[in-house]
Amino acid sequence: MPDSSRDTAEGAGWGSAEPGAYRRLMPTEVQKISWLDPRMLWAARNGVLASWFGDPTGRTRSRWVAQRAAAGAPADKVIRRAEADRFSFLVIGDTGEGDEPQYAVVPGLLKAGRDTSFAVLASDVIYPVGSADDYDGKFFRPYRDYRAPIYAIPGNHDWYEDLGAFMRVFCGDAPPLPPEAKPRPLTRAWLRSLLWHRPRDGDGGRLAEARRLRSEPAQQAVQPGPYWAVDAGPVRIVAIDTGLLGTLDAEQGAWLREVSLDPRPKILITGSPLYVDGEYRPCAIEGGGTVDDLVRDPAHRYVAAIGGDIHNYQRYPVRVEGRTIQYVVCGGGGAFMHATHTIPRVDVADVTEDDFRCYPLRGDSLAFYSRLYGRRLRLRRFFTLTEDEATAVIAERLGIRPGRAPGATRITRRTRLVASLLGTGRRPGRKARFRLPVRKIYTQLFSPSSATYSPPFFKCFLRVDVSPEAVRLRCYAATGNRAQEVDPPVEDEVTIPLV
Structure with missing residues (x-):
């Protein structure tokens, strides 16, 4: 069975892969x-x-x-x-x-x-x-x-x-x-x-x-x-x-x-x-x-x-x-x-985070949007997170096991700030901070930016x-x-x- 995004970053489609036909x-x-x-x-x-x-x-x-x-x-x-x-x-x-x-x-x-x-x-x-x-x-x-x-x-x-x-x-x-x-x-x-x-x-x-x-x-x-x-x-x-x-x-x-x-x-x-x-x-x-x-x-x-x-x-x-x-x-x-990284830690109808499944994984969603915003705002060095950085900061912010184990990476202040700006979900009880329009406003007004080619x-x-x-x-x-x-x-x- 081929690797999925839950197995490897390559299975998620990251890296220098050969484009399809x-x-x-x-x-x-x-x-x-x-x-x-x-x-x-x-x-x-x-x-x-x-x-x-x-x-x-x-x-x-x-x-x-x-x-x-x-x-x-x-x-x-x-x-x-x-x-x-x-x-x-x-x-x-x-x-x-x-x-x-x-x-x-x-x-x-x-x-x-x-x-x-x-x-x-x-x-x-x-x-x-x-x-x-x-x-x-x-x-x-x-x-x-x-x-x-x-x-x-x-x-x-x-x-x-x-x-x-x-x-x-x-x-x-x-x-x-x-x-x-x-x-x-x-x-x-x-x-x-x-x-x-x-x-x-x-x-x-x-x-x-x-x-x-x-x-x-x-x-x-x-x-x-x-x-x-x-x-x-x-x-x-x-x-x-x-x-x-x-x-x-x-x-x-x-x-x-x-x-x-x-x-x-x-x-x-x-x-x-x-x-x-x-x-x-x-x-x-x-x-x-x-x-x-x-x-x-x-x-x-x-x-x-x-x-x-x-x-x-x-x-x-x-x-x-x-x-x-x-x-x-x-x-x-x-x-x-x-985006899936904007979904908060799941607790609805007795369904917990351990029961919930999503695709793309939250870390891959955050990495995708960080590249997207870095490109659109011409701030690539600031916004762009690697898939490992995104996976690690998601696990930290939500207090969950990551869908795919991240490689050795350090969560920095920049990583946390980018995750917060891009609307990353948070643990229940934490106050929301300023976010860029990733979910409702973004998809209504800026959907062409997320339709990458x-x-x-x-x-x-x-x-x-x-x-x-x-x-x-x-x-x-x-x-x-x-x-x-x-x-x-x-x-x-x-x-x-x-x-």
Whole structure:
């Protein structure tokens, strides 16, 4: 088995490694996404408008679902696949920036997933606003050599153009929704409609040509809408759409309650993770209750809940009434990397730091961001930490065993200062000091700086192996280096008994 980041720095992708061959898969010209561009921020304004003037996602989603039902989609929105009792599938989250980090995932994914029955894209299929013409280089081209069907659930970025392109690609070339009646003047809905971003004229003109890249019969799949379930072998996989603001409308909530009554063991796939960054986010359902209420109910037999949206890997094994549910974040499929070194020492739902797993390791995340800030601020000598320095200072600040033993290194005042400035988590009870914007502000305004275009990228994908006895989850790393392309390392693994 190849070294992972938990074994060696080389296994993490550091050092003078040979670059991978992923660039051969890329188109000649790649447009880089820049969230510093005011035009890009303006195009992606719908999430802010929804939080200010009311979220129309639920109503729009209901219209899409009604259209699909009228076209003959199954009323229960369940896809029934003729899988054997033993099969495998992939989960890839937050993929579609169309640049080097996304394509770097592909070679390892094709190798580790060559015998899988299908794949699921979990959240944010296309950045920045889910446009139809972006599907060529951000969906069809990168996954053209994956010979099985791909299902998807939308993320908030796919909703920035009211989900039209997503529905055309994944739901049987669904036609556009008819226009709605204009809202009454001077209402919140009226103000929202004046400012709402909509697809540009002619968007999707290249879609027919792009489809040829995944045109084999074995690659085709049509799903009944933006949320759905798959019955495959001994399990039911339930996928929900959390829209622009990370919640469920009442209609989808009623459907989720209904499909959860099936007696089979279940895996939930959601655009918004329920445990993330050491916090509990149960996901509200309009009208009352939460998604996690349904996941925790022993009658529903959920064994795992896998969410995208956050661009790294995390796992929380939560004990619920004598059983363990694996809550997983799997959003490292291509978009810029969310830091893990900002996650405080974990203590949530009786999950401690010894139980918690993440990728990249906190030390590697801190080393990555220290290089990034050193380059952007032109202060390399001050900011840049070696991977050993970063690993050691993380262990000191959080009081934890490092994920990988650091080499002989001395923690200096500069090391501690850089770790503090870059938002490194701290032990409970310690006061926060001034930090540079690494987490929320950084990822909203400065994401292009964390979308580096040379390895290591610290991307990942999930392989799920199902049998009547157990579900096995494995997180594979994709660094962009040749060694991890040829033999992708496993960064985390857990087996969940079903019997």
